[in-house]
Amino acid sequence: MNYQTTALRRALAADYAIGLMPATARRRFDALLLDDAALRIELGHWQEALASLTGALPERPVPEHVWAVINARIEPQVLHVPAQKPFWMNLRLLAAAFGIVLAVLVGLLYQRDTSVEYNATLVAADQQPALHIQAFSDHLQIEPLALAAVEPTRDLELWVIPPGGKPISLGLVPAAGKGRIQLSTEQQALLTAPLTLAVSLEPRGGSPTGQPTGPVLYQGQLASL
Amino acid sequence: MNAQAELTSAYRAQSRRPRTRAWRSPITLTDADPLRPLLAQCALGNRQAFETLYRTVSPRLHGVAMRFMGRQDLAEEVLQEAFIRIWYNASRYEAHLAAPMTWMINITRNLAIDQLRKRREQPLADGQQDALPDEGPSAHDLLDSERDARALNSCLDTLDGMQRQSITVAYFQGLSCSELAEHLAAPLGSVKSWIRRGMERLRRCLES
Numbered sequence: 001m002n003y004q005t006t007a008l009r010r011a012l013a014a015d016y017a018i019g020l021m022p023a024t025a026r027r028r029f030d031a032l033l034l035d036d037a038a039l040r041i042e043l044g045h046w047q048e049a050l051a052s053l054t055g056a057l058p059e060r061p062v063p064e065h066v067w068a069v070i071n072a073r074i075e076p077q078v079l080h081v082p083a084q085k086p087f088w089m090n091l092r093l094l095a096a097a098f099g100i101v102l103a104v105l106v107g108l109l110y111q112r113d114t115s116v117e118y119n120a121t122l123v124a125a126d127q128q129p130a131l132h133i134q135a136f137s138d139h140l141q142i143e144p145l146a147l148a149a150v151e152p153t154r155d156l157e158l159w160v161i162p163p164g165g166k167p168i169s170l171g172l173v174p175a176a177g178k179g180r181i182q183l184s185t186e187q188q189a190l191l192t193a194p195l196t197l198a199v200s201l202e203p204r205g206g207s208p209t210g211q212p213t214g215p216v217l218y219q220g221q222l223a224s225l
Numbered sequence: 226m227n228a229q230a231e232l233t234s235a236y237r238a239q240s241r242r243p244r245t246r247a248w249r250s251p252i253t254l255t256d257a258d259p260l261r262p263l264l265a266q267c268a269l270g271n272r273q274a275f276e277t278l279y280r281t282v283s284p285r286l287h288g289v290a291m292r293f294m295g296r297q298d299l300a301e302e303v304l305q306e307a308f309i310r311i312w313y314n315a316s317r318y319e320a321h322l323a324a325p326m327t328w329m330i331n332i333t334r335n336l337a338i339d340q341l342r343k344r345r346e347q348p349l350a351d352g353q354q355d356a357l358p359d360e361g362p363s364a365h366d367l368l369d370s371e372r373d374a375r376a377l378n379s380c381l382d383t384l385d386g387m388q389r390q391s392i393t394v395a396y397f398q399g400l401s402c403s404e405l406a407e408h409l410a411a412p413l414g415s416v417k418s419w420i421r422r423g424m425e426r427l428r429r430c431l432e433s
Binding site for chain 1: 289
């Protein structure tokens with residue numbers, strides 16, 4: 001059949017919209033719709049027009065149990081919201097709780113020293129270990145375990161998140177993965193308590209804003225040895 | 226809850242406004258539609274937005290489902306399925322093709338018609354026939370009650386009685402041409418031509 005005739009296309013779209021087509025014809029029309037944008041628009045017009053047949057129908061209140069069933073049926077669905085903010089807030093809470101507990105323990109057990117003080121294993125979203133970090137008094141030693149490949153125009157940036165505070169940059173993860181990050185005095189001071197570390201994907205050279213701008217790829221807690 | 230109430234009333238206010246001709250300006254209509262951002266949020270998995278959407282449009286869709294199914298329990302089932310489908314398919318909504326309400330009405334209608342077709346194919350067990358309520362209002366009552374349905378209906382009024390009736394019955398019962406012929410007790414050829422001419426006239430009217 002020649003589906004290109006305007007009149008025929010119109011008639012078919014109209015039949016389809018009303019629902020007159022038998023199942024086989026309907027399937028054939030479905031297939032046509034897939035590659036024919038103009039036909040989809042034609043059909044859209046008919047559907048829009050026919051839907052106004054329902055315009056005068058009275059609204060009916062819906063019993064509450066209907067929503068309960070719907071809600072339960074979509075419950076197992078894992079959210080795929082790219083929720084940057086809630087994520088950070090969540091991390092902050094975690095970091096706060098973790099920080100308090102460990103600060104007390106560490107304060108009791110350790111005097112500050114110059115050897116390896118803390119280490120951390122950062123994990124990806126799927127909980128696979130990606131990066132191992134050892135914290136010395138004046139630098140961090142980075143050991144990649146399974147880092148995702150990064151485009152040449154991007155860099156990975158390491159952040160420390162103090163309890164209740166905003167992320168503070170510790171510097172860029174070396175392009176090769178393995179290497180060290182020198183710590184300034186301020187950064188060293190930060191690392192006196194166990195904290196959350198996170199790695200975000202940033203433009204080359206690091207975040208232009210001083211705060212993470214890209215997705216967080218890895219995160220983990222600094223723990224005392 | 227406040228934001229939700231506001232949205233609901235914003236939507237209600239809009240839906241009561243006389244509708245511009247869908248044919249000529251589907252885009253401007255959808256641009257201002259408060260349901261559109263809600264659907265977009267659903268596509269991102271935002272359940273709060275989904276609940277707002279549900280509170281806003283479920284009474285309307287329930288009315289639609291009830292018109293098709295004619296029975297409370299069946300209408301609720303269709304409504305449930307419709308919202309599950311809306312949630313999982315929100316990302317496939319295409320704003321340039323249909324207003325959100327039209328898209329959701331179509332989902333509801335398709336599910337209802339599937340159910341109606343299944344039920345027609347299943348022979349009824351003894352006694353079940355009696356348990357079935359009337360098939361709802363007759364086609365004529367229906368036409369009267371829907372006479373005031375804005376743009377389309379003023380165009381429907383320009384159609385001959387049989388053209389109008391066959392389109393309305395087909396739409397609400399999901400009948401094929403031959404079932405429709407049986408339902409209207411008319412020859413198949415006549416039914417086909419009523420529909421075709423009726424739709425063509427409808428189209429010219431909607432386009433003018």
